[in-house]
Amino acid sequence: MSRLEVWAPFAQSLEARISGRTVPFAKTSEGWWRLAEAISPGTGYALSVNGKDPVPDPRSMRQPKGIDGPSQILDHSPFAWDDAHFQPRPLSSAMIYELHVGTFSQQGTFDGVIPYLDHLLDLGITHVEIMPINGFSGTRGWGYDGVNLFAPHEAYGGPDGFKRLVSACHAKGLAVILDVVYNHLGPAGNYLDWFGPYFTDHYQSPWGRAVNLDGAESHEVRRFFCDNAAMWLRDYHVDGLRIDAVHAFFDLSAIHFLEDLRQTADQIQAETGRHKILIAESDLNDPRTVRPTAAGGHGMDAQWxxxxxxxxxxxxxxxxxxxxxxxxxxxxxxxxxxxxxxxxxxxxxxxxxxxxxxxxGLSGHRFLGYLQNHDQVGNRALGERLSHLISPGRLKTGAAIMLLSPFVPMLFQGEEWAASTPFQYFTNHPDADLGEAVKKGRCKEFAAFGWDPDQIPDPQASDTFARCVLNWAEKEKSSHAEILEWYRQLIALRKNLPDAADGRMGRVQAAADDAAGWLVMTRGALTVACNLSGQTQLVPLSGADRMEIRLCPEKDPQITAAGIELPGDCVAVLYQNPAMEEST
Structure with missing residues (x-):
């Protein structure tokens, strides 16, 4: 049984509508209201503020009929977890894979992801990063316009479906990172400001009203989001959070909101005995984001x-x-x-x-490196993957640089086999006017890139979503299988060569010639030599004849003491052979 508590500091009255009955709340203290009677799990209810139409509970843990429907009491205890002995691998040895539940499988559900976990294991993935699953408008979308932040999206399988996915990941040794959005809420089904000052007009956000993190009553707003983070980390056994667009947190408080999230994660870590990761998305280029709070930073484990x-x-x-x-x-x-x-x-x-x-003074493991992600693919006019834009040789070269960089690598779903499917922006707003506004907004945004607005797919069209669903049957065919094997080999090298996973930035050396079109990265005994020109050339590499080639698309490239000869758009991964060093 549960007793509902709701924060509504400026409300004159608050009522619950339960099975046709109206039950009043009693005001307690500091803006909180409490329902006198307890409600059993599975019971539906809605809340009426000051006599207005009933709306969902801001902290609703389940929305079985969508974002505008009644909330439902949820009891987490019946789910049988069997992951007591699971421990996520540290970020220093992580290989992260970003996926979108709706397009990852034909089913488009949490359960639909599970059959493909063995593929991720075979590839060498250690952490699965899942795009937002909070309740959002319609059935299909990216999830970044969520409004029911405590309720897993019903179209994906709801609370138990997500628990089954996390449990299945842990059973196979995969950690789960969940993408959360705390800088804004979506435009449809957003009733938070009916209850309290969750938003502020002091700042401007590009996606909606800015969240009130430093104004009057902001302590409860911050608590709301920290409690949400705690729920995912504790009740759903999630191993970490990817925090969306932290540069859109407008917070002049002495203790930044990110530090509150760090404290929350640390508390759950102490309770569970399992490390909890926080990864920020930020375009500020500010290393303070990932410095420990004790050193004046915001305490994130890593950032994109x-x-x-x-x-x-x-x-x-x-x-x-x-x-x-x-x-x-x-x-x-x-x-x-x-x-x-x-x-x-x-x-x-x-x-x-x-x-x-x-x-x-920071490790490269504080930063995620990637060739593709949902933003950089999906925020293109046509949602083209990198493999749709460049030659296989350039794709292989880029993958080698990324996977053997000093940063924590992250792949985007289907990247590993150069999937033919795009990843476009799609929505399913029941409100046609809102859908049209989203379409016009996308066209305006793409003007800065010079893309033709007439070519931009309609986000609301069902076939925009459908063409983004991965075609798993193609991954073992011809050129797709070739790229998949290349990724497997590179990931294996990163795992097996000590210098490949070294995060010490002081050991990284990189030389480049913009005119000639070559790049050489050296990390200890590991060297990655790249010819990014369109013609065969000698890539200068001192002592190349004392190195052995571990991976190269070109068979038997010529090596001399001065360097390695590579065809255009080609890469070679070399490793200093101690035996060869001793013989010279």
Missing amino acids: SDDFHHALHAVLTGEKGGYYSDFGRISDIARALTRVFVYDNRFSAFRRRYHGRPVH
Whole structure:
């Protein structure tokens, strides 16, 4: 049995509608209200503030009839967990895989993911990062416009479905990271401001009203989101959270909201004896995000590194639109490999200001490196994957740089076999006007990249979603199988070569020639030599004749004391052979 408690500091009255009855709440203290009678699990209810139409509980743990329907009391205790002995691998040895539940399988559900976990294990994945699963408008979407933050999306399988997926992952040794969005809520089904000052007009967010993190009553707003984080980490046994767009947290408090989240995760870690990971998405290029709180930082375990992605993407594709205008030189890749941020208090022409802060004394394992992710694929006009834009040779070269970089690698679903399916932006808003507004907003956003608005798929169309569902049958066919094997080999090298997983940035050396089109990265005994020009050339590499080739698409490339000769758009992974060193 549960006794409902609701924070509604400015409400004059609060009532619950339960099975046709109206039951009043009693006001307690500090803006909280409590229902006198207990409600049994499975009971549906809705809340009426000041006599208005009933709406879902802000902390509803289940919404069986969607975001506007009645809430339902949920008891977590009946689920039989069997993962007591599971411990996630540390980030220092992690291989992360980002997936979207709705498009990962034909079923589009939590249960639909489970049969493919063996594929992830065979690939070498250690952590599965799942895009948002909170309740959102309609049945299909990315999840970033969630409104029922405590309720797993019903179309995916609801609370028990998500528990089954987490349990299955743990049974196979896979950790689960859940993507959460605390910087805004979606436009449909958002009733939070009926209950209290969850939002503020002091700041402007690009996605909706900014969350009130530092204004009056913000302590309860922060508690709301911290309690949400605690629920996923404790009740659903999630091993970590990826926190969306932390640069959109507008917080001038002495103790930043991210520090509150760190404290929450640490408390759950102490309770469960299982490490809880926090990963931030940030475009601030500020290393304070991942510095420990004791050292004046915000305490995140790691953050996404967009500069590394942008540097790679701009070189591999030649694109210069939007934020890619700040990139495009091979030396940018070298800078990212050695300094993490390309823009670390340097002038950004795209932003028309200085941007970023230098990284000092931090491991590369504090940063995630990726060639593709849901943003960088899905926020293209047509949702093209990198494999749709460049040659297989350039794709293999980019994968080698990413997977053998000093950063924690992250793959996006289907990347490992160069999936033919795109990943486009899709929605399913029942409100047609909202759907049209979303479509127009996307067209306006893409103007900065020079993309033709007439070519942009309608997010509301069902076939936009359908064409994004992975085609698993293709992964063992011809060119797809070739890329899959390349990824498997690179991941195996990262796991088996000690220097490949070394996060010490001081041991990374990178040289590049923008005019000639080559890049060489060295990390201890490991060397990655890349020819990104369109023609065969000698990539300078001192002592190359004392190295052995561990992986190269080209059979038997010529090696001399001066370097390695590679065809255009080719990469070679070399390793210093101690026996060869001793014989010279």
